[in-house]
Amino acid sequence: MRVQVKCFATLSRYAPASGAVDLAEGASVADLLAALGLAQDEVKLIFRNNRHCAVDASLADGDEVRLFPAVGGG
Secondary structure (H helix, E strand, O other): OEEEEEEOHHHHHHOOOOOEEEOOOOOEHHHHHHHHOOOHHHOOEEEEOOEEOOOOOEOOOOOEEEEEOOOOOO
């Protein structure tokens, strides 16, 4: 299955050049992060199809996943 991926801020260096990742059927967000070479503790917010989800959420063909790091500021 193919999943569209967008990585923001400091995670942008992990974004696939094509904007998509091919994964096995039944893959989770955790599997996606592993495919990107991204440690789970670097990701603070995950959105699948514009809805917040957990790292153990299952993915489906055509899903769009957006990944955000922790953001600080003041």
